[in-house]
Amino acid sequence: xxxxxxxxxxxxxxxxxxxxxxxxxxxxGLAWEPVPWQLAxxxxxxxxxxxxxxFGLVPLLEIDGLRLQQSMPIIxxxxxxxxxxxxxxxxxxxxxxxxxxxQLVACEIHPLNNLRVLQYLRGTLGLPxxxxxxxxxxxxxxxxARMETELNRVPASGDYALGAxxxxxxxxxxxxLFNARRFELDLQPYARVRHIEQACMALPAFQRAQPASxxxxx
Amino acid sequence: xxxxxxxxxxxxxxxxxxxxxxxxxxxxGLAWEPVPWQLAxxxxxxxxxxxxxxFGLVPLLEIDGLRLQQSMPIIxxxxxxxxxxxxxxxxxxxxxxxxxxxQLVACEIHPLNNLRVLQYLRGTLGLPxxxxxxxxxxxxxxxxARMETELNRVPASGDYALGAxxxxxxxxxxxxLFNARRFELDLQPYARVRHIEQACMALPAFQRAQPASxxxxx
Numbered sequence: 001x002x003x004x005x006x007x008x009x010x011x012x013x014x015x016x017x018x019x020x021x022x023x024x025x026x027x028x029g030l031a032w033e034p035v036p037w038q039l040a041x042x043x044x045x046x047x048x049x050x051x052x053x054x055f056g057l058v059p060l061l062e063i064d065g066l067r068l069q070q071s072m073p074i075i076x077x078x079x080x081x082x083x084x085x086x087x088x089x090x091x092x093x094x095x096x097x098x099x100x101x102x103q104l105v106a107c108e109i110h111p112l113n114n115l116r117v118l119q120y121l122r123g124t125l126g127l128p129x130x131x132x133x134x135x136x137x138x139x140x141x142x143x144x145a146r147m148e149t150e151l152n153r154v155p156a157s158g159d160y161a162l163g164a165x166x167x168x169x170x171x172x173x174x175x176x177l178f179n180a181r182r183f184e185l186d187l188q189p190y191a192r193v194r195h196i197e198q199a200c201m202a203l204p205a206f207q208r209a210q211p212a213s214x215x216x217x218x
Numbered sequence: 219x220x221x222x223x224x225x226x227x228x229x230x231x232x233x234x235x236x237x238x239x240x241x242x243x244x245x246x247g248l249a250w251e252p253v254p255w256q257l258a259x260x261x262x263x264x265x266x267x268x269x270x271x272x273f274g275l276v277p278l279l280e281i282d283g284l285r286l287q288q289s290m291p292i293i294x295x296x297x298x299x300x301x302x303x304x305x306x307x308x309x310x311x312x313x314x315x316x317x318x319x320x321q322l323v324a325c326e327i328h329p330l331n332n333l334r335v336l337q338y339l340r341g342t343l344g345l346p347x348x349x350x351x352x353x354x355x356x357x358x359x360x361x362x363a364r365m366e367t368e369l370n371r372v373p374a375s376g377d378y379a380l381g382a383x384x385x386x387x388x389x390x391x392x393x394x395l396f397n398a399r400r401f402e403l404d405l406q407p408y409a410r411v412r413h414i415e416q417a418c419m420a421l422p423a424f425q426r427a428q429p430a431s432x433x434x435x436x
Contacts, residue, residue: 054364055318056364064311070321077313080310092295092299093284096295099288099291100286103324107324135338150273153272
């Protein structure tokens with residue numbers, strides 16, 4: 001099979017986890033077909049999506065007759081399957097650091113800020129919108145500070161998170177910054193992060209992957 | 219260097235992310251030295267730990283002159299470094315599924331239930347303890363239902379999550395169940411999960427890794 005043939009990504013334009021996978025697909029130059037689900041309307045909670053996705057979550061990538069769930073394993077699979085444009089470093093120590101930076105976004109920031117958590121805060125807990133915003137910015141600021149500290153621990157060897165070319169870390173970081181802006185977090189304290197964002201967003205792959213470029217963007 | 223020589227794990231007996239790594243170390247039969255931090259007293263927030271850990275989080279593994287952060291990359295590193303007892307499947311499709319099940323715990327359940335989030339709910343939001351418990355059980359129940367669904371999609375070929383031997387999935391699942399019990403979640407609906415737990419807890423590696431077996435358990 002030729003690279004990318006038959007790749008279908010179950011996605012939602014605003015899902016930052018789906019955005020990570022879209023960046024990876026675009027960086028690798030793969031052709032892919034979007035299957036959009038309107039998360040804000042709860043479309044992914046119905047029987048139709050549950051039959052496709054045991055977790056009931058976006059993204060899900062159909063590839064090689066498989067249905068892969070969770071952004072991290074999807075990107076790791078793509079990296080092993082299409083190694084021409086590597087997104088993970090080859091050596092184990094560097095690979096561990098790359099994964100740790102990606103996990104910082106995936107485990108420490110994003111889970112506290114995704115749609116169903118905000119809905120719980122607003123609905124079940126009845127929090128006013130101002131307190132929901134404060135909650136969002138608290139976890140995002142704390143996580144980005146950790147990210148900035150670790151990035152600065154290693155001298156920059158290029159414009160991207162890990163050096164001269166984009167990697168899995170940029171796939172995770174950039175979508176989180178889109179979210180941060182939506183919730184009006186001040187990104188001024190994170191100079192290295194902002195430099196990386198500028199470099200990434202100058203690339204067509206990131207432009208094509210961003211929410212506003214998606215067919216389901218409303 | 220002989221297997222395990224000089225391994226130091228920065229840990230806290232009750233941290234479920236540290237518990238995951240302790241299980242992996244024990245399953246691989248590695249000798250390791252614990253460096254405990256009293257998270258509940260905020261010990262990890264001070265300058266001393268920040269100098270060791272850029273993220274300021276537990277666990278952190280010192281190995282091969284490196285300081286590895288985040289449980290998932292730590293376990294992936296251990297699996298590449300000490301392959302004799304593999305914790306990840308060899309083939310990419312199965313590896314992707316194993317990682318997805320681990321990420322389900324690491325990204326969808328645990329981040330909403332860890333210490334600093336519960337402290338924010340109690341402190342900043344002033345939630346009564348009953349509502350904190352409801353919050354905990356809500357996310358834990360939702361995540362375990364997703365886990366049970368995906369585990370049952372594939373017929374059991376053994377007593378553990380992925381078959382006849384323990385894997386990275388068990389490393390992530392078992393600590394979450396310890397947490398679930400602490401917050402009095404009814405585990406009755408998750409038959410497959412409970413069967414796996416019983417099999418795992420019969421093993422000395424899981425017994426040695428559990429919170430009550432740690433030197434810093436109070």
